[in-house]
Amino acid sequence: MSLHSVIMAGGSGTRFWPLSRRVTPKQLLAITSDRTMIRETAERLVSLTPFATQWVVCGTVHADAVRKELPELPRSHILVEPVGRNTAPCIGLACIHLLREDPDAVVCVLPSDAHVSDAADFCRHLARAEAAAKAGFITTLGIRPSRPETGYGYIQTGKSLEVGAGMAVHRVERFVEKPDLATAQKYLASGDYLWNAGIFVFSARQMLAAMQKHMPELYTSLMALGENIGTPGYDARLAELYPRMPSQSIDYGVMEKEKDLAVVPSTFGWSDVGSFAALPEVLGVDEHGNLVRGTALLDGCRDCVVDSRAGRLVAGVGLGGLMVIDTKDALLVIPKDRAQDVKTVLEQLKKKGREDLL
């Protein structure tokens, strides 16, 4: 029952445009350090799951880049999705591959593009989740909230569980969707709610059993595909079966329906780095509230985010709460509180046929 990790790298990461593009989504970018997010994620796991026991699930167009970023991983551990199908098929795909290598595999699945400030603490919590998984629980890491965030889903904790010695493990009372501000404030005040970071630890066999129960159609497709692993017909079968799998999240497809779920309340400093506006929280700011990456000259600017790593000097005068993201061929200027609206830019670029910038 050894631990494996599955890094989910299927995201298209449009919210980091113009840094992120179709061919280089967020996980393949150096957003929070000078290493790519996926490389950071893999290195963070190494003390618990060495590279030889790490897996990545990613899209066709990103497979080469992932292999280049993580050359230590066995080639067979880079699993390619012909199309994105959300997290349930992604995790199912990983499970059928894993079980051929290790029928007793315990798996940690996690996003490829989140930030963790304390890697050692992260691993301690993950080891605890591994113990809970080995005791029979599909286990998740729930992040102790530091603010009434409306951008994350939450996990309500239930009764405390006895799972050997160490930090607390609780039953999951329920998963809840992104709340409004008032609800988020209630969650924060109650102390019973944790952020859902999309990090799950479980026995692969148990996960497939849960899929059989809650997502039988998916399960059937996975079994049909599983027979072809290691055969010349695998790619064709994958291309045939995968697009037809239900596009559903593991949260909705399995977690919200399962009973025996555990959660490890965690405090390792976590962010999904949902947009440039999340960077100050992760990377810190100077005495004027500004965060600068690259070369910038800010005069009388407050609470700005500047990324000018493309080499050009960015000069800002008298700006407040503004983000300036400069790349070789495109520049974005957007208020911090409009960060999500970068998608409208992408829609318009698409309309205008500027595929070169997407």
Next chain:
Amino acid sequence: MSLHSVIMAGGSGTRFWPLSRRVTPKQLLAITSDRTMIRETAERLVSLTPFATQWVVCGTVHADAVRKELPELPRSHILVEPVGRNTAPCIGLACIHLLREDPDAVVCVLPSDAHVSDAADFCRHLARAEAAAKAGFITTLGIRPSRPETGYGYIQTGKSLEVGAGMAVHRVERFVEKPDLATAQKYLASGDYLWNAGIFVFSARQMLAAMQKHMPELYTSLMALGENIGTPGYDARLAELYPRMPSQSIDYGVMEKEKDLAVVPSTFGWSDVGSFAALPEVLGVDEHGNLVRGTALLDGCRDCVVDSRAGRLVAGVGLGGLMVIDTKDALLVIPKDRAQDVKTVLEQLKKKGREDLL
């Protein structure tokens, strides 16, 4: 008594950074059209003073670029200042050269970097000023103000003058410095005040006589230099004498002291295009108040100025009253009402030793 024009191109034009640089100041940039300001100025004059009768006074580092921009001008008509000495020495220098070609020269001196919306109307006013100059007046074109502008000097008109037939010519009552807003509003309401556009028409001989009277030191230097024109010793003499000439404006040094001054009230649509913030007035705006040059995608932006002619796409979301000026190696983001503060950026660049960007 034929007309010549002298285009004063000594400006360093820092207010258009990052478009303008030491080697390419405003007059050498395509700011208001796809032609450089100096080329526009020269072409505007052609119907009154053909290229063969045009002169330019410019700095050493710009001489080659000016020759390239205005290949039609006789090489001897590009007069190079070893250092900038404001407009009085500049005009004096032009006069001593001009008088060697045409002892009865009437001269129109004007800045190289102003915008005129109606060139034909401009030439009609200039012809009228020529007539007044030939009648013995140092004459200026005064722009009928359209708003209480505090960025320009003003000319108070006096009694009407009889100078042949045609549009009105007045005596100049006085020149006044840039006023505060209340004073500018009074000026506008009175109808007696015109903007000082720095455009003067006069007999070269008469101008030198005025300098002899009001700026005797300058006059002496000019006469000493004049003896060397056309000799091998000219450049050395220029380098010796010019830097010691008083750095003074023609307005302060001559105009404010002269009695026989005339002004032609003018309506040809003029702007000194003092900064990027002046561009909307000159070039117009779209239905959202935005002015875009180059490729930009603006979503929910109002009253913005974007120059992205360096080729990069500029995407703006939810911006108001902001200017984004993108060049190959530097980008400026600054509120419209802070346009003048671009100079602080230049000071800081200098401090940081970024001579490459100045």
